Amino acid sequence: MRRFFYLFLFSLISLNLVALSFSSSSWAEANNHATPSSTSTSAALEVNIPPNITVDPAPGSFVKEARPSIVVTFAPSTSIHYELSRMWVNNSEVSGNCLKTPAFISYRPFTDYHDGPVEVKVSLTDANNSPSEFTWSFTVKRPSSIESVHITSRLDLGTFEDLNVELKGIKGADKAWFEIEDYRFDIPLTEDKQNPGLYKGYYRVKHGDSRLRARVVGYLQKDNRTFEMTAPETASIWGQLFQVVILEPKDKSQVPLNFKIKGRTLPNCHISIVPKIGFSDN
Numbered sequence: 001m002r003r004f005f006y007l008f009l010f011s012l013i014s015l016n017l018v019a020l021s022f023s024s025s026s027w028a029e030a031n032n033h034a035t036p037s038s039t040s041t042s043a044a045l046e047v048n049i050p051p052n053i054t055v056d057p058a059p060g061s062f063v064k065e066a067r068p069s070i071v072v073t074f075a076p077s078t079s080i081h082y083e084l085s086r087m088w089v090n091n092s093e094v095s096g097n098c099l100k101t102p103a104f105i106s107y108r109p110f111t112d113y114h115d116g117p118v119e120v121k122v123s124l125t126d127a128n129n130s131p132s133e134f135t136w137s138f139t140v141k142r143p144s145s146i147e148s149v150h151i152t153s154r155l156d157l158g159t160f161e162d163l164n165v166e167l168k169g170i171k172g173a174d175k176a177w178f179e180i181e182d183y184r185f186d187i188p189l190t191e192d193k194q195n196p197g198l199y200k201g202y203y204r205v206k207h208g209d210s211r212l213r214a215r216v217v218g219y220l221q222k223d224n225r226t227f228e229m230t231a232p233e234t235a236s237i238w239g240q241l242f243q244v245v246i247l248e249p250k251d252k253s254q255v256p257l258n259f260k261i262k263g264r265t266l267p268n269c270h271i272s273i274v275p276k277i278g279f280s281d282n
Contacts, residue, residue, distance in 0.1 A: 144227050
């Protein structure tokens with residue numbers, strides 16, 4: 001009966017609906033509100049919509065659409081000069097691009113809004129030519145294309161060990177990558193051909209690396225939109241410490257009587273290996 005060694009290798013030194021009306025300035029105005037104002041403070045914005053008026057999107061609501069229609073509807077008893085109505089979105093006037101009727105006024109942007117607050121101001125003139133204004137805000141929050149990000153390797157790593165990261169998201173992204181926050185950037189993630197939508201990558205710890213409980217952030221880019229998600233785990237890397245990594249044979253593997261040991265360490269080092277051997281009659 002053939003006998004094998006069970007080998008346990010240890011290193012002496014290891015570390016563990018709305019239509020649009022168009023004006024001549026339509027396209028010029030469209031470029032002014034693709035991005036919400038950087039000074040926008042929707043939390044402090046006063047909402048003062050009159051009771052005979054309804055608005056959509058509703059104040060304080062979240063919308064998934066990148067180009068939501070903004071509609072102001074008047075109650076049947078409301079008497080206004082609708083043709084004199086004006087609208088501003090994120091401090092840019094869009095009145096010339098609004099559809100104006102006796103029942104409602106509406107506006108739909110020409111370009112996508114980025115995720116974030118959108119502030120709207122409307123000015124109306126009633127039958128007595130008295131002007132009034134009201135404001136409200138809503139938030140654009142488009143669905144993310146990333147489902148999860150995880151560290152799949154050990155969380156405490158030394159020199160030559162790999163920090164493995166997996167990202168699960170939409171198929172066929174234009175680009176995928178991850179970063180060790182504030183430390184290493186633009187580390188590529190490659191889509192698994194056998195599992196479309198699963199992206200894998202790694203960072204090999206180098207001599208001199210040092211990071212304690214670092215957050216790992218995954219990124220996915222599709223159609224000029226970039227999504228990000230932080231892994232729930234954190235990683236600690238200690239590249240400045242002396243490290244020995246045994247590559248072959250694997251721990252607890254079954255080996256023949258004669259075998260070779262393969263591994264990595266720093267140059268010009270003398271390494272002693274202490275084998276722990278068991279026997280099997282199988």
